[in-house]
Amino acid sequence: MSLTGQKKERHMRMRQFLVSFYPLILVAAAIGFIVVPAVGLASPAAQQGQQQFPKLQLSLDDAVKLALRQNLDIAFIDYDRDIAHQSIITAEGLFDPVVGVGTPGTPAVVGTVAGGFGQTAPPVGGVGFSSSESPSTTALAGAPVSESQGFNTQVRFTHQFDFGFNYQFGYNIGRSTSNSTFTNLNPSWNNTLGFAFAQPLLRGRGKEASGAQLLLAKRNAEVSDHVFRTQVETILFSVVQTYWELVFAHRNLEVSQRSLQLAQEQLGRTQVQVEVGMLAPIEETQAEVAVAQRRNELIIARNGLEDATDNLKVLLKAESLPGGWETVIDLTDAPEITPRQADIDEEIQSALANRPEIATARAQIAARQVEVNVTRNSMLPALDVVGGVTFVGIGGDTIVREPFPGQKIIEILPGGYGDALSALYGFGFSTWRVGFNFSMPIGNSTARGNYAQATLNEDKARTELERTEQQAILEVRQAVRAVSAAGELVTSMAKTLELAKQQLTIEQDRFDVGMSTNFEVLAFQDELRRAEAQELRAMIDYRNAQALLARVTGSIVETWGIRIQ
Template sequence: MSSNNTCGVIAIATLLTTIESAVAQPQQNDIPDLLIQATARLAKIQSSDSGPHIELTLEEAIAQALDRNLDLAVQRLNPQVFDLNLAQQLSAYRPSINSSVSNSSRTNPASTQLDGGNSVVSDTAIFNSGLNQSVPWGGGNYQVNMNNNRSSSTNFFTSYNPSYRTNFQASYTQPLLRGFKIDATRQQIRVTRINRDIADIDLRQTVTNTISSLRNAYWELVYATQTLDVQHQALELAEALVRDNEDRVEIGTLAPIDVVQARSEAAARRQTLAQAEQALLTAELSLKQLIVGSTDDEYWNATLIPVDRPILDVQPIDLESVLRLALEERTDLARSRRQLDINNVNLSAMRNNTLPAIDLVGTYQLQGQGGTRYLRSGLGGRVTTQIPGGIGDAFDQLFDVDFPVWTVQVNVSYPLGQSAADAAYARAQLQAQQVQAQLQQLELQVATEVTNAVVQVQAINRRIEAATAARELAEEQLAAEQSRFDAGLSTNYFVVQAQRDLAAAQDTELRAILDQQKALIELDRVQRTSLTQAGVLIVQ
C-alpha cells in the first residue's frame, strides 16, 4: 500500500473515531469541529518524518549527482565501448606470423623404368614460416615467407638424396586507385573514431541535462519549503482569527456564525497545509532520485534541507553573444556536425568503390638447394661421384643470391556499365545533402530556442516585480482590514478574504521566483553552458 493510501485510511479512521466520540457527547462538538480535528490529525501524521536532517547546497547536490547518478554511470561506459571497438578494428593492422611443420612418407608403385625399382618410397619434412601485414596507409599489404623442406627417396635416379630446398619470398601489393585513399577497414576505423567523439558529446549532453534537471529539482524543493512556510503563516492567521472571534462571541460583540466561518477557513488552511507538505515530500523525492545511487544511500533515508536561496539580481543578457555561444557549444549541433563527418567518410568510401581496381604487385624470391649429390656416368648410368652436402649448401645459395626471381605485375578490374557502386554513391550524395539541410534546420531551431529563452527571462523579471508589489499591497490590505475589523468597521468575511488574497499573492511571488530560476536554467541549457555554470570539467 502506498504512503498516500495509508494516510487516507488513517485520516478516515481518525475522522470516524472523532465522529463516534461526538455521537457519545453530542453537545460538545459540531460538524465543523469534527473536520478541524480530523484535518489536524492528518496533517500531524503527514508532517511526521524520520531519519537525519541534511542541509544541502546546490553545489553539493551537483557534486553528489555527478558522483552517483545512475544515468551518468551508464553513459560513462559508452566511450569505453567505442575504445574497445576501435582497438579491435586497429588489430587488422597488426602483423601476423604463421608457421607450419609436417612430416610425411609415401610409398608408390613403380610406373616407369626411371623409378628404379618395384616401388618408390618418398619421405618429406616441411618447415615453413611467414609474416604478413596490412599497412594503415595506402591500403597496401606485404607478405614474407620462408619455406624449407627435406626429401629423400628410394628412386635410383635421384640426383640429390636427401635433398634440401629453401625458398625466401617477399611480395607487396599496392592499390593504385580503388582502395588507395580508403577501404572498408579504414572506413570502419574512421567512423568508429567519430562515434567515439559522439559518445563524448553524448556524455556531455547527459551531464548537462542532469545538472539542469537537478537545478530545477533543487529550486522546486526550495519553492515547496517556502510555500510550506507561507501555508503555516496562513494557518496561524486563520487560527488567530478563530480565537479572536471566539473571544468576541463570549463578550457578545460578534455573532456565533462568524466563528463557524473562521473555523471553516482554518480547516481549509489546514487542508492547504497538508497539500503543501505532500508537495514538499514529492519535490524532495524528485531531488533524491537524481543524487543517490541506491536506496541504501544516506541521502535517500534523510530529510533534505535546501539552504541556498534564489538570487533575484539578473544581469542584462546580450542576445547576440548568447546565440553565438549556443551555436558553438550546443551538443546537439556538435553531434550533427560529427554525423555529417560520418556521412562524408561513407561518401568517400562509396566514391572509392566506383573506381577501377588497379593493383601493383611486386615479388622478389631467392632459392637454394643442397644435400648429398650423386653424379652419374650418363642418363641412367651408374654413380661415379658422391658429393656430400646438407642444408647449409641450400642456405649458402640463398644468401649468395645465386638464383633470384623477381616479378612485377599490374592487375586491373573494372565493371562494364553502371555498377551497384555507382548507384550507392549517388544515394550517398543525396543523403549528404539531407544531412546538411538537417544541420541548417537545427541551427535555426537553436536560434529560436535561445531567443525564446531570453524573452522568457526578461518577461519573468517583470512578473517578479509585479508579484512583489502585489504581495506588499496584499499585506497592507490585510493589515488595514484587520484594523477596520478591530474597530467594528468591517466584517469577518472581508478579513478572511484578505487572508486568502495574501496567501495567494505570496504563492504567486514564490512561483514567479521559481519560474525565474527555471528560465535561467533553461537559458543555460539551450546554450549548453550548465557545465561552465556548475564548474564541471569532463576529462576525455
C-alpha cells in the same frame, strides 16, 4: 434618551471592553488554535517517538557534484561511450601485423623450388610430413616403385596499412628423400625467402577506402562523446531545476503554515466578537471553513514537499545517501536573486558554438562523408600494382653417379641444411616479378546504388544540422525572454507582496473596530497567501530560467566548472 441612543451607548461600552481585554483574549485563542492543529498535523515520524533519520546538508553545488558521481542515467550512457571507443580498437586490429608459423592449409607466401612464387603450400600443410609409394609408369622415374618422404614448414609475416598497401615476408624450408636414381641431392634441403606486395591505384586506394571501418569507428566515437555530454547537460539541468523546486516546496510549506496561522487568529477574533454579541454566529462558521481550507492546503503542500524531495533523491541515487530514501535533506541555498539582462545575440552565438546536439549533427555529417567517399571509390575499376622477389637456396648430400645409363654411385659428398642456408643468403638465385591486376564489373549497379544512398544520407544529415541549429536559436530566444520576464516578475511580485501585507493589516484593524467583515479579512488573507506564493514562484522561475539559458547555450557544464573526459 431614545431607544436608538441607548443602543449606541451600549455598543460603545462593549467596544471599550473589547479594546481593553482583546489582546489577552486573542493570545489565548491563538494558542489554542495553533497548538491543537499542530498536534493533529504532526508528521508520522513525530507521532511515533520522534524517530531521527540521517541528515544531509546540501548546497546546489554539492547536489550537482553528487549527481555526476552517482546518477544512474549518466552511468548507463557512459557504457555506450566506452563501447564506441572500444570499437576504434577493434577496427585498428584490422591493420595489426600477423605472424604465422606453419599454418596448415594456407597459401604460402613463397612457393617451393618446383612451384615458384605465389603458389600454394604442399598438400600436407604449412607444417607436415609426407610419404608416398607409387608404381612407376616410365623409365625416367628412376625406380620400379617411386618412394619419397618429406617435411615442409613455413614462417610468414603479413601487414596491411589503412591506405591500402599490404606486404608479406615469408620463409619456407623443406627436406625430402627419394629412391630415384636420377636424384642428385638425397636427402635434399630446399629454402625459399620471399617478399611480396600489392598497392591499389584506383579502387581501394587511400584511408577512406581501405580504412573506412576505422574512420567510421572514430566518427561514431565522436558522436558518442557528444551524446554523453548532452546527457550530462540534461542531468545537470534536471538537478538544478529539481533543487530549486524542492526549495519552492519548503518555502511553500512555510507560506501554508503562516496562512493557516492567520486563519486561526482570525477565527479567535471572530469567536470573541460572537461571544460578546458583536457578530452573528454565522461569522464563526465562515472563519472555521477558512481554517479547514487552509489546513487542507497545508496537507497538500507537505505532500508536495515529500514528492519534490524524492525527485531530488532519485537524481542523487537515493541508495547511496547516508540514510537511503529516508535521508533528511537540508537545503542551504536561498532562491533570492538579483535579476540581470542577457544579450540575445551573444547567447545565440554561444549556442551554435557549444551545443552538443549541434556538434553531434556535425559529427554525423562527417561520418556520412566517409560513406560517400567509400562508395564513390567503389565505383572505380580495380587497378593494383603487385610485385615480389624470391631467393632460393638448396643443399643436401650430393650423389655422384656413373654417366647415363650406368647410374652406379661413385661417391657421396656430405651436405645438409647449412649448405642450403648458405646458398639462400648468398642471394645468388632469385626470381622477381612486377605486374598489374585490372578488373571492372560491367554495369556496376551495386556500387552506383550504394553511392546514391550514401549521398542522400549525407544530404539528410546536413538538413538535420540546419534543423538542430534552428531549434537551438528558437530555444535561446525563448530562454532569454524567460529570464527577462522572470526577472521583471520578481520585482513586480515583491511590490505586490508588500501591498498585500499592508492591505491585510489595515483590514484587520478595521475589523477590530467593527468597520469590516470577516469575509473581507479572510479575502485579504487569501490575497497575501497568493502574493507570497507568487513571489516565491517568480524567484524559482528566474533560477530555473537561468539554468535553462545555460543549458540551451551549451554552457551549463562550464558554469559549474565541470570537465568531461
